[in-house]
Amino acid sequence: MSREASRRGAWLAWVVQALLVLAVLAGAAWVVNHALEVLRSRGVRSGFDFLTEPAGFSISEGWIDFDASQPFWRAFLAGLVNTVRASVPAAIFSVVLGTLIGIGRLAPHVLLRGICTAYVELLRNVPLLVQLLMLAFAIANLLPDPTEPVRLLPGVWLSKGGLSVPWPVSVEGGWWPTHFEWPEKGDFGVSGGAALSPEYVTIVAGLSFYSAAFVAEIVRAGILSVSQGQVLAGQALGLTSVQQLRIVILPQALRVIVPSLTNQLLSLVKNSSLAVAVGYPELVSVANTTIGSNGRAFECIAIIMAVYLLLSLLISFGMNRYNARVALRGWR
Amino acid sequence: MRNVAQGPIAWRSELWGSPLRVLATVLLLVLLAWGGFHVVDWGVLHAVFRPDAEACRAVQHGACWGVVAEKWRPMLFGRFPYEEQWRPAIAVVVLSAVTVLSAWPRSWRWWLVPLWIAALLLFVLLMRGGVAGLSHVPTSRWGGLPLTIGLAVVGLALAFPLALLLALGRRSGWPVVRTLSASYIELVRGVPLISVLFMASFLLPLLWPAGWQPDVLVRVLAGLALFVAAYLAEIIRGGLQAVPRGQTEVAMALGFGRWPVQRDIVLPQALRLVVPALTNSVVGTLKDTSLVTVVGLFELTGALGLALGGDPTWRPFYLEGYLFIAAVYWVLCFGLSRYSVWLERRLGEGAR
Secondary structure, X not given: OOHHHHXXXXXXXXXXXXXXXXXXXXXXXXXXXXHHHHHHHOOOOOOHHHHHOEOOOOEOOOOOXXXXXXXXXXXXXXXXXXXHHHHHHHXXXXXXXXXXXXXXXXXXXXXXXXXXXXXXXXXXXXXXXXXXXXXHHHHHHOOOOOOOOEEEEOOEEEEOOEEEEOEEEOOOOOOOOOEEEXXXXXXXXXXXXXXXXXXXXXXXXXXXXXXXXXXXXXXXXXXXXOOHHHHHHHHHOOOOHHHHHHHHHHHHHHHHHHHHHHHHXXXXXXXXXXXXXXXXXXXXXXXXXXXXXXXXXXXXXXXXXXXXXXXXXXXXXXXXXXXXXXXOOOOO | OOOOOOHHHHHHXXXXXXXXXXXHHHXXXXXXXXXXXXXXXXXXXXXXXXXXXXXXXXXXXXXXXXXXXXXXXXXXXXXXXXXXXXXHHHHHHHHHHHHHXXXXXXXXXXXXXXXXXXXXXXXXXXXXXXXXXXXXXXXXXXXXXXXHHHHXXXXXHHHHHHHHHHHHHHOOOOHHHHHXXXXXXXXXXXXXXXXXXXXXXXXXXXXXOOOOOOOHHHHHHHHHHHHHHHHHHHXXXXXXXXXXXXXXXXXXXXXXXHHHHHHHHHHHHHHHHHHHHHHHHHHHHXXXXXXXXXXXXXXXXXXXXXXXXXXXXXXXXXXXXXXXXXXXHHHHHHHHHHHHHHHHHHHHHHHO
């Protein structure tokens, strides 16, 4: 290509790109304008001003008390807090359970391997929504009434009314928790400790079990990526098999595991939006109720998307920092 | 860790090789026997298989598979008119047959494209009717398994060309195209599918001219395709990155143009590399179709709610119903993921 022609090519490229930008902007402007017009013609107001108006619905659970007279923005905040309240324990449980199962899939014991493989294959191939609905049904119908709870562990009671666990509390007026409050069984059900609602138990348990199957596969692939020679070297040095795993294999496997694990955590947080189907009031559920009450679909969906993007960015940022720590230094 | 030997001899030493192993084996066997006994006791020995609600209620600790015997048709076909349900049944068989045929690498020829178009047309024709003496069935009455499979297949078919454009766009030399593609992909991957489906069902109607409402099925399909495209695009990009740069340079040196290089040399290799990853994405999409029940379409999951929710006689036996549709999903998804493993091995052999 001559110099002249390549200059003309570059010029052409910029013209095409400028036209593309114009087309995208014009398309977006038309969509927004048209949508606003249709809304106006149907007598629906638009804009984010509704956020300061009273919501008219209440949210039964979560760390932020919310009743019907409080404004919408607080409802969204309560929903966001509920999303985090469900995702963080689910993330921790799924990583712990998934790591154990992933290691179990490579264990030198055929029964243990078989059980772990069965777990992964069973849970990975059924949609999360079906698992959540099944759990919700099982908790609501098959468990005993709240007046006759079953004791899973000392201080942990399970019934149709949900799960009660010990919870750290502080003495009157103190900031720092000083002792655990243990739930106790009375005539009218369990009192004390932290009472977790059936919806909350469903979403946390469902997310944990489902994600654990995927985490197990990631952990397994990570361990398999460590070269056989490393294990033999560990054996030659006289390390026990637990030491081999802890000192030699896992630190190297982490380099392979962490990037995939980041993806899995991102999808776990996004999957927590399925709680809308089992009645746990997280962000998507709050937005859905809001759309039902005032028809501000555009704004509510914009809020959902913005919040999830923000959460995703935060997780990516945190996990990338962690990744930089476990990554191999020097060689690139 | 990795010296997982095969065969019964190795198993014997794994099971009984040391005192610790004997202990583990005994514990696990007890656990398996206890769990297996409960499952068999509940699911087979004390279960009711007849569609008899009285008998089901009389049983205290046993499954009621009678609910499946009684309700399998509304579970599998939703609200499709009862006498016409042979049509969705054939539609499912047609789509499955074409899918199975295209799963075989030897049949990856140009005639697959017209075959797929014909199969999809036949699917819509059978489901919708209105011609050739078939009565018209509105999409609002479609449901169950044909809807699940149809959404996944059509959603993927629509998403694929868009994903191809996005993947090429993200690697384009033009910064504007690159930025637009990358922003679209990252934006869509950052939000949950359910919010995209809500958007499709609440927002898209605002964009159409008043008086003409696009079908909810069409809107959901658009949302699903736009969502899946972003994920497929990243997979395809991975494949494009794995094709050595030298291939492009050699082709350019031989006088190929920019587009023929991509079309004839880079893309075929890239797609071949990522076929297993694409299959995994197909499994994900198939499972994700269950979410459309949240916006009021009665695919497999929704059809179950429809079949049991309105019937107080059978409502107590939801768990058996869920186990049934979970089994249907499981067979489909497990089959696909086994296929992906097989394909990876087969394509890997060819490459080496």
